[in-house]
Amino acid sequence: MTVQQALRNRWVIVPLAIAVILLAWNGYVALNDGGMVAGRVVDRNGRAVADATVILLERNFVTHNERQRTKSDASGHFRFSGNNNHSLQLEAEAAGLGRSERVVVRLWFRAQNIVLVEPLRFAGQLP
Amino acid sequence: MPAHCSGSGMRSRSTYLRHAALTLISGVMLVPFYWVIKTAVTDENIYAYPPRLLPENPHLFNFVDVWYLIPFPRYLLNSLIVSALVVACNVVFNAMAGYALTKRFPGRQAILLVFLSCMLIPFQATIIPAYLITAKLGLLNSYLGLALPLLSTIVSIFVFKAAFEAIPPSLVDAARIDGLSEGRIIFRVLMPLSRAALATNVVLSFIWSWNAFLWPLIITREPSMQTLPLGLARFLSYLEDTTGALYAFAVMVLAPSIFVFLMAQKEFIRGLTSGATKG
Amino acid sequence: MMPAAGRVEAWRDDWWRRRRTRELALIACFLLPSATVFFLYRVLPLGWNVLLSLQYWSPLKPARWAGLDHYEEMLLHDDVFWQALQNTLIFIGVSPLAILLALGIALLVNSDLKGAAIYRSIIFLSYPLMTVAVGIIWRWMYDERGGIINFLLRESGVATKPIPFLQSFEWALPSVIVAEIWQVLGFYMIIILTGLQSIPPHLYEAAAIDGAPRWARFWRITLPMLKPSLFLCAVVGILNSLTSFDLVYIMTNGGPGHATELLITLIYKSGFGQTKFDYAAALTVVQFSLLLALTYLANRAFGGNAGALQR
Numbered sequence: 049m050t051v052q053q054a055l056r057n058r059w060v061i062v063p064l065a066i067a068v069i070l071l072a073w074n075g076y077v078a079l080n081d082g083g084m085v086a087g088r089v090v091d092r093n094g095r096a097v098a099d100a101t102v103i104l105l106e107r108n109f110v111t112h113n114e115r116q117r118t119k120s121d122a123s124g125h126f127r128f129s130g131n132n133n134h135s136l137q138l139e140a141e142a143a144g145l146g147r148s149e150r151v152v153v154r155l156w157f158r159a160q161n162i163v164l165v166e167p168l169r170f171a172g173q174l175p
Numbered sequence: 176m177p178a179h180c181s182g183s184g185m186r187s188r189s190t191y192l193r194h195a196a197l198t199l200i201s202g203v204m205l206v207p208f209y210w211v212i213k214t215a216v217t218d219e220n221i222y223a224y225p226p227r228l229l230p231e232n233p234h235l236f237n238f239v240d241v242w243y244l245i246p247f248p249r250y251l252l253n254s255l256i257v258s259a260l261v262v263a264c265n266v267v268f269n270a271m272a273g274y275a276l277t278k279r280f281p282g283r284q285a286i287l288l289v290f291l292s293c294m295l296i297p298f299q300a301t302i303i304p305a306y307l308i309t310a311k312l313g314l315l316n317s318y319l320g321l322a323l324p325l326l327s328t329i330v331s332i333f334v335f336k337a338a339f340e341a342i343p344p345s346l347v348d349a350a351r352i353d354g355l356s357e358g359r360i361i362f363r364v365l366m367p368l369s370r371a372a373l374a375t376n377v378v379l380s381f382i383w384s385w386n387a388f389l390w391p392l393i394i395t396r397e398p399s400m401q402t403l404p405l406g407l408a409r410f411l412s413y414l415e416d417t418t419g420a421l422y423a424f425a426v427m428v429l430a431p432s433i434f435v436f437l438m439a440q441k442e443f444i445r446g447l448t449s450g451a452t453k454g
Numbered sequence: 455m456m457p458a459a460g461r462v463e464a465w466r467d468d469w470w471r472r473r474r475t476r477e478l479a480l481i482a483c484f485l486l487p488s489a490t491v492f493f494l495y496r497v498l499p500l501g502w503n504v505l506l507s508l509q510y511w512s513p514l515k516p517a518r519w520a521g522l523d524h525y526e527e528m529l530l531h532d533d534v535f536w537q538a539l540q541n542t543l544i545f546i547g548v549s550p551l552a553i554l555l556a557l558g559i560a561l562l563v564n565s566d567l568k569g570a571a572i573y574r575s576i577i578f579l580s581y582p583l584m585t586v587a588v589g590i591i592w593r594w595m596y597d598e599r600g601g602i603i604n605f606l607l608r609e610s611g612v613a614t615k616p617i618p619f620l621q622s623f624e625w626a627l628p629s630v631i632v633a634e635i636w637q638v639l640g641f642y643m644i645i646i647l648t649g650l651q652s653i654p655p656h657l658y659e660a661a662a663i664d665g666a667p668r669w670a671r672f673w674r675i676t677l678p679m680l681k682p683s684l685f686l687c688a689v690v691g692i693l694n695s696l697t698s699f700d701l702v703y704i705m706t707n708g709g710p711g712h713a714t715e716l717l718i719t720l721i722y723k724s725g726f727g728q729t730k731f732d733y734a735a736a737l738t739v740v741q742f743s744l745l746l747a748l749t750y751l752a753n754r755a756f757g758g759n760a761g762a763l764q765r
Contacts (some may be wrong), residue, residue: 058438062438109244134239134240154239155239158243190567194567196562197562200577201573204579204580208579210594210595211590211591214594221600222599223600224599224600224605225609226601226602226605268487268491271488272484272487272488275480275485289497290492293492296496297693297696300499300500300741300745301496301499301500302721302722302725303499303506303731303734303738304498304502304735306725307502308494308495323495324491324495326487326491357484382582385584386583386584386586388584388699388703403584404584404700407584407586407587408586408704411704421590422591428586432583432584433579435582436582443582444578447641448645448648
């Protein structure tokens with residue numbers, strides 16, 4: 049069977065395609081598994097909340113356990129590193145504002161780098 | 176097929192009725208697929224009544240959960256290794272046996288009869304002694320033990336035999352004159368000309384070994400040696416929370432079978448109709 | 455001392471014999487791997503089952519002769535056996551209905567319909583699936599709360615409250631049977647289709663010329679020539695009571711009570727649950743005899759010789 053004929057045979061094309069896809073996916077995963085989780089904290093009106101404590105919880109079968117804490121900077125941004133799980137929850141606490149909503153973050157693979165699109169919102173507002 | 180001996184008006188009506196009936200039947204046959212896929216991509220409480228007919232906020236993260244929370248990669252690996260072993264040995268053993276049966280030798284009829292009657296013995300009628308034999312061989316809980324009963328199937332032997340018999344003997348004689356050994360004759364001359372039989376053999380043995388449940392259930396002792404069907408059964412109660420994770424697992428398990436089927440329909444059907452019963 | 459010509463002939467005979475022996479040895483070698491597998495896992499177990507069923511055997515103690523004690527216990531004292539036997543017979547008894555349904559579908563699909571191949575693929579799709587997964591799917595479909603079957607029944611008004619299909623004594627076995635039919639229908643259809651397509655069309659043309667009406671053509675030509683295929687379907691239907699172990703294990707595990715217990719699940723539970731290998735072997739012997747008897751009866755029903763026509 050010539051190479052041309054082989055390339056048109058479905059028994060060759062399909063496994064090749066699968067191999068290529070798998071390689072590409074593994075490459076993407078390898079490039080993006082730094083374990084970074086970043087986002088912003090805002091109050092009800094959208095103003096950034098500085099110095100809020102952000103809690104990262106990790107999923108363990110049916111429960112979520114606290115894993116890391118960090119503080120948001122002056123512009124409300126926060127950043128975690130070293131996340132090794134694929135299913136997380138994020139929550140923020142700030143003096144005077146209580147707790148924010150709990151946001152569920154589900155990733156495509158463990159330790160996927162992710163920057164949250166929607167900020168963590170507090171129910172209250174800054175004075 | 177009897178020709179429609181009627182005018183074109185009647186023909187289109189009966190064709191329309193046929194299509195309608197077949198569409199209805201196909202729809203009914205597809206309902207379970209739709210229902211499990213719908214459940215696998217939903218996240219809300221799947222036990223709520225009334226169940227939604229369309230998934231609300233479908234997402235694919237259940238599949239990610241299954242991959243990490245269950246040792247899915249391990250089960251997949253075990254299933255792949257066992258199936259690879261079964262397929263490889265099936266091709267080699269069945270080709271050899273099929274070739275041997277194309278020759279004339281004393282006792283050929285008797286051996287054919289014995290093989291044919293082995294087809295009448297279903298696997299499930301042998302499980303107790305098969306377990307004891309495998310235990311005596313020391314192959315419990317091993318890949319070889321998992322694969323052993325499936326290493327050769329009679330249907331496939333006869334498929335190969337028929338394919339080899341259809342090859343003009345002059346080709347075989349020419350190869351023999353060229354000095355090829357019998358083994359080489361099979362694999363260099365006969366096999367390339369029996370690609371259909373080979374494909375049938377591969378597909379049939381893959382599907383039987385991939386789907387096997389009772390034998391791995393009996394043979395494996397440790398969870399780390401379990402194959403996909405066992406993993407699925409084991410997590411039946413484990414994952415039964417209110418999300419569709421269990422059904423995502425089922426979908427992931429079914430995908431390879433459906434994929435292989437779609438790729439190899441013709442070969443699969445040919446193999447089944449040339450021989451009959453499962454295993 | 456042989457004359458020269460005789461010496462050459464003797465040498466030639468000897469050479470031929472040696473080559474023939476080599477060929478025979480080769481044939482034996484080629485047959486050996488497959489034959490070993492079949493011997494170990496088909497022939498030997500058959501005999502060993504019978505032997506085991508006549509002994510008191512346990513993995514730790516030496517075997518003692520039991521005679522027909524196990525059979526006596528099974529037939530006279532074991533209610534579960536009779537329940538399992540009844541369930542198995544019901545299971546097998548429903549297969550003619552499924553075969554009839556498949557016959558209808560095959561007739562529909564076997565025309566020069568556009569897209570017949572697609573219909574065929576869809577209907578056959580259920581067969582190569584892992585039976586464990588099929589069991590899980592159907593179990594979910596029968597669920598009282600989230601299942602689609604209860605939903606459809608209640609929405610259409612047929613039922614007023616949810617029916618616990620797999621937990622009720624009356625509905626459990628039919629539910630499992632429906633799931634089994636869903637999976638095997640495509641297989642029956644393919645077998646019958648192959649049979650239909652091997653009927654030479656000139657028979658129909660001759661009958662049409664002779665003026666035979668459609669139903670007569672079906673009754674006199676199609677059905678008799680389908681006998682081998684229908685016999686094959688009957689055998690598969692009989693064997694399905696064995697291969698449905700997966701379905702029963704996943705969907706009901708024999709329950710509720712023993713309403714869905716089949717002989718094969720009873721064998722598994724006795725042998726590997728209670729480790730009563732000898733009793734399980736006796737059950738296997740009974741089941742295998744039942745299968746052989748039913749296959750023989752089916753053979754007779756289809757005219758002997760596995761349904762093949764006498765020419």
